[in-house]
Amino acid sequence: MNKFRTHNCNELTKKNDGQEIILSGWINKKRDHGNLLFIDLRDNYGVTQCIIDKSNSSFKDLEKIQLESVIKIKGKVVKRSKETINNELLTGEVEVNINSFEILGACNELPMPVFSDQEYAEEIRLKYRFLDLRRKKIHNNIILRSKVISFIRNQMIKLGFLEFQTPILTSSSPEGARDFLVPSRLNPGKFYALPQAPQQFKQLIMVSGFDKYFQIAPCFRDEDARADRSPGEFYQLDLEMSFVEQENIFNVVEKLMVNLFKEFSKKELLNEKFPRIPYEESMLKYGSDKPDLRNPLLIYDLTNIFTREDVSFDIFKKLVKSGNKVRCIVTKNTKNKPRNFFDSIDKWAKEQGASGLAYFTLEKDKTISAKGPVGKFFKEDSLKEIMKITSAEVGDSIFFACGKIGEVEKICSLARTKIAEDLDLIDENKFAFCWIVDYPMFELDEVTKKIKFSHNPFSMPQGEIKNIDFNKPLNIKAFQYDIVCNGIELSSGAIRNHIPELMYKLFKVAGYEKSQVDEKFSGMINALSFGAPPHGGIAPGIDRIVMLLANEKNIREVTMFPMNQNAQDLMMNAPSNVDEHQLKELGLSIKIKK
Numbered sequence: 001m002n003k004f005r006t007h008n009c010n011e012l013t014k015k016n017d018g019q020e021i022i023l024s025g026w027i028n029k030k031r032d033h034g035n036l037l038f039i040d041l042r043d044n045y046g047v048t049q050c051i052i053d054k055s056n057s058s059f060k061d062l063e064k065i066q067l068e069s070v071i072k073i074k075g076k077v078v079k080r081s082k083e084t085i086n087n088e089l090l091t092g093e094v095e096v097n098i099n100s101f102e103i104l105g106a107c108n109e110l111p112m113p114v115f116s117d118q119e120y121a122e123e124i125r126l127k128y129r130f131l132d133l134r135r136k137k138i139h140n141n142i143i144l145r146s147k148v149i150s151f152i153r154n155q156m157i158k159l160g161f162l163e164f165q166t167p168i169l170t171s172s173s174p175e176g177a178r179d180f181l182v183p184s185r186l187n188p189g190k191f192y193a194l195p196q197a198p199q200q201f202k203q204l205i206m207v208s209g210f211d212k213y214f215q216i217a218p219c220f221r222d223e224d225a226r227a228d229r230s231p232g233e234f235y236q237l238d239l240e241m242s243f244v245e246q247e248n249i250f251n252v253v254e255k256l257m258v259n260l261f262k263e264f265s266k267k268e269l270l271n272e273k274f275p276r277i278p279y280e281e282s283m284l285k286y287g288s289d290k291p292d293l294r295n296p297l298l299i300y301d302l303t304n305i306f307t308r309e310d311v312s313f314d315i316f317k318k319l320v321k322s323g324n325k326v327r328c329i330v331t332k333n334t335k336n337k338p339r340n341f342f343d344s345i346d347k348w349a350k351e352q353g354a355s356g357l358a359y360f361t362l363e364k365d366k367t368i369s370a371k372g373p374v375g376k377f378f379k380e381d382s383l384k385e386i387m388k389i390t391s392a393e394v395g396d397s398i399f400f401a402c403g404k405i406g407e408v409e410k411i412c413s414l415a416r417t418k419i420a421e422d423l424d425l426i427d428e429n430k431f432a433f434c435w436i437v438d439y440p441m442f443e444l445d446e447v448t449k450k451i452k453f454s455h456n457p458f459s460m461p462q463g464e465i466k467n468i469d470f471n472k473p474l475n476i477k478a479f480q481y482d483i484v485c486n487g488i489e490l491s492s493g494a495i496r497n498h499i500p501e502l503m504y505k506l507f508k509v510a511g512y513e514k515s516q517v518d519e520k521f522s523g524m525i526n527a528l529s530f531g532a533p534p535h536g537g538i539a540p541g542i543d544r545i546v547m548l549l550a551n552e553k554n555i556r557e558v559t560m561f562p563m564n565q566n567a568q569d570l571m572m573n574a575p576s577n578v579d580e581h582q583l584k585e586l587g588l589s590i591k592i593k594k
Contacts, residue, residue, distance in 0.1 A: 004072055004104075010046025014093045016077040023048060023096065024072040024104060026134065027065065028115050037062055039098075040115075041073065044139075048091045050075060052098040062101060068114055068134070070105035073098050122556075127570040129561055141558045144264065145546045149216055151263060152237055152542075155256050161212040161239065166201035168194060168218070171523075178222035180232075188587040194220035197539060200524050202240040203458070203496055206535040207527045214239040216542065222567075227554045228488060228544055231567035234555075236491070237545075240537035246479050246495055249536055250274070250435060253483060257540075261431055264549045270294065270432040274483070278438040287327070287413030289439075292487030293432035295420040299412045300390045302326045302400070305382060313377035316358075316402045326402045327412045328390065331419060335361050335395040341422070342372065345399065348418060354411040358400040362392060374400070406446075417487070431485055431548065438462070439480040442473040442509060453510050455480045458503070458524070459494035460536075465502055473509045483540060485548055493538025500528045 001007070004024040012021065025043035032038075035054045039062065040047050050073055052059050065071070075096040086092030111128050112120050117137045125132045133139055153163070172179045172193040179193035195201075197219045205213045217238040225231040241249060258272050270293060282289050285298050305311060306320040316326055334341075342359050349357040360372030368383045369375065378386070392398060399419070401411050420426050441461050443454040451473050459478040461468055468476060479495035497503050503525070507517045518525055546558040556562040563569050583589060 008045040009041055009043040009048045010090045012048055012077055012091045012094050012096070014079050016094065017079045019077045020074070021077055021096065022072060022074050023050070025070065026114075027067050027069050027071060027107075030063075030067065032063060041071070041096075046090050048094075048096060049086070049089070050096040050098050056098065058098065058101055062098070065103070066107045066109070068107040068110060068131070069103060070107075071101050072104055073101045075099050122564060123570060126562065126564055129571045133560070138557060141546070141550045141552065142560055144550055145542070145558055145560075148260065148264060148546055148549065149542065151260060152256065153216065155259060156214045156237075156239070159212070159252060159255070161214040162210060163215055164205060164210070164213055165215060166195070166198040166205075166217065170195050170201075173200075180220045180222050183586045183588055185586050196221050197236070198238050199456075199458070200521075202238060202537060203524065203535065204527050206240055206242045206496075207498075207530070207532045211242045212239075213241075213537075217539070225563070225565045225567065228547065230543060230555050230559055231563050231565070235542040236539040237542060238537070238539040240535060242533040242535045244495075244534070244536055246437070246481060246536065249493065249495075249538055250276075250481075253538060253540070254433075257433060257483075257485075260545070261549065265431070268430050270430050271434075274433040274435050276435045276437050279436055279440065280438070282436050283409055287409040287411075287416060288487075289436045289482060290484050290487055290489045291434065291436075292417065292426070293434055294426045294428075294430050294486060295416060296425055297329055297331065297416045297420050299327050299329055299416060302328050302386060302389065305386060305389075306402075308382050308385075310379035310382045311377060313358075313374055316400070319402050323404075324402055325405050325408050326400060327408050328386075328401070329399045329412060329416055329419060330390045330392045331397045331399070331423065332393075333395045334397040334423075335363070337397070342397070345415065345419060345422070349401070349411060349415060352411060352414055354401065354403070354407070357411075357415060358402075359397060361397040362387065362394050364394045368394070372397075433483065433485045436482040436484060437480075438477045439482075440474065441476040441478040441480075441506070444474065450511060451509055454478075455492060456494050457507065457510070458496050460497045460534075461502075461506065465499070470505055470509055479536070481538070483538065488544055488548065490544050491538050491540040493536065495534070495536035498528055498532040498534055500525055503528070 004022065006022045009023055009025050023041055025041045028040040028042035028047055030037065030039055037052050037059060039050045041050050052062055073096065075098045077094050078097055079094055110131065112124050112131060114131055114134045117135055133142060169182060169192040172181065172191065173196055177196055179196065182192040182194065184190045184192060198215065198217050202213055215238045217236055218233055219236055220233050223229065223231060254274055258269060261269060279289055282291055284301060287299050303320055303326045306313065306316045306326055311317065320326060346356045346359065358374045360370035360375035362383065363369050363371050368380045370378050370383055386392065386398065390398065399415060401408050401415070440454050441459065442451050445452050455478065459480045462477045462479055480492065481494065482492050483490045497506065504514050504517060543555045543558060547555055550558050552558055561569065561571065568574065
């Protein structure tokens with residue numbers, strides 16, 4: 001191929017037996033057997049075993065060389081004996097007898113081993129990310145990411161989408177997360193913002209007369225890190241379509257996701273036509289708008305049970321009278337579970353900040369009864385009503401939670417996952433997609449008690465515009481939707497509001513005057529006033545898609561150069577100080593908070 005190699009380290013087979021070859025790569029492993037030295041040579045493509053005999057003049061030099069040094073070897077391909085074939089390597093039928101070698105890049109003492117996928121402290125891994133990326137698992141994850149992006153790009157083009165790039169330096173957005181700000185040298189005292197998403201630009205592309213747009217878009221948000229969210233920046237498949245309804249977008253995204261997940265995973269897709277679950281139903285059944293449908297456990301509302309006279313569980317009855325809700329989870333055929341199983345769930349709930357989870361198990365002798373700490377508070381008729389509501393049967397157990405609606409939804413959602421994991425109910429070999437639809441347009445701010453947008457303020461409300469009751473904003477639903485897989489939200493999307501007059505009315509409900517809307521969204525409002533088509537879109541997160549396909553729990557494992565939890569790049573020492581000259585040029589000074 002060139003002076004550094006005739007073959008890659010994954011190419012040699014018994015067909016190459018007897019050939020003189022050149023390989024270059026990193027020393028992955030060495031095994032010294034006294035008279036023979038075995039070296040596993042690794043490049044991006046694979047590993048080849050090379051050997052050198054003690055009689056070779058290069059033997060002692062190779063013996064001393066540090067792991068992860070880059071070398072070039074010249075040698076002869078030899079078939080391995082039957083008993084020494086390594087079926088785990090593509091090159092496992094052969095080895096290379098080394099004639100000579102050359103050091104191309106010497107390696108210092110390693111701060112962490114590369115040939116092992118053993119976990120190491122985040123600080124070490126991120127500071128020496130270039131070494132971390134050599135490790136097999138993470139190296140393969142990054143290759144997978146590249147292939148996934150290429151596949152997505154090809155699929156989008158096949159579906160008739162055009163790829164456009166939107167600006168990175170733009171204006172600050174008053175909605176959503178915190179912006180990253182960039183000072184302008186040519187406009188002293190003014191700032192650009194890095195885009196949280198190309199939201200307004202992709203809508204403007206539709207207004208410009210383009211029909212289907214996509215982009216593998218970088219997005220920047222000054223947010224705290226989470227396992228499924230990188231601090232600072234992330235990438236998404238940004239797409240927008242004109243003259244579409246919600247279902248048209250669903251069809252495009254479903255086709256893409258089905259093809260993508262079939263291409264890159266052997267796991268089964270639970271549904272190729274993704275279920276549509278209304279937001280209110282999702283919050284009731286799963287306690288969350290990010291449900292994991294692999295989990296068979298459901299949540300039921302039992303609030304009305306605690307208004308009955310034949311229920312004497314006074315703690316819950318008093319809470320229900322003051323407006324609290326009762327939700328429950330049924331576990332099938334758990335009558336033979338030991339007491340500590342139930343008590344551990346109750347203890348766990350208290351550790352989450354809840355008051356615990358009450359529970360009982362349904363039994364039947366001559367009559368239906370309940371065994372457990374709170375079973376004595378329920379008469380037979382009330383138990384039969386609970387069984388009717390929940391489809392519970394004798395031998396099943398029921399866990400109860402009571403509290404304010406948000407609190408009870410949260411603990412039941414967590415408990416649903418915890419119990420399913422303890423009972424081993426979640427099939428890790430499946431992908432379960434769904435759409436969450438019919439989000440409320442507005443919600444009540446718990447702190448200020450004022451009406452605010454619940455999702456994207458540029459979304460189209462449902463129903464005939466002339467029939468929308470703006471005096472009852474909490475009843476207005478929007479054409480907003482989330483796509484969720486295995487309990488992970490991949491994206492939010494919406495059919496956009498393309499009618500300026502309607503936008504003014506909706507913003508007024510949220511406390512914005514017309515002049516404020518004109519000022520903060522001038523580009524958007526202005527564009528929509530010049531003939532805008534109905535349009536909508538979505539933007540699934542690339543990082544989260546690759547996370548699922550790579551079966552990783554942390555987004556860092558599928559990101560080339562991630563930051564740490566404090567949004568610091570330990571390898572490049574960013575963010576860093578800048579000198580006084582740069583600040584002066586920008587008209588800035590720094591005031592450190594004490």
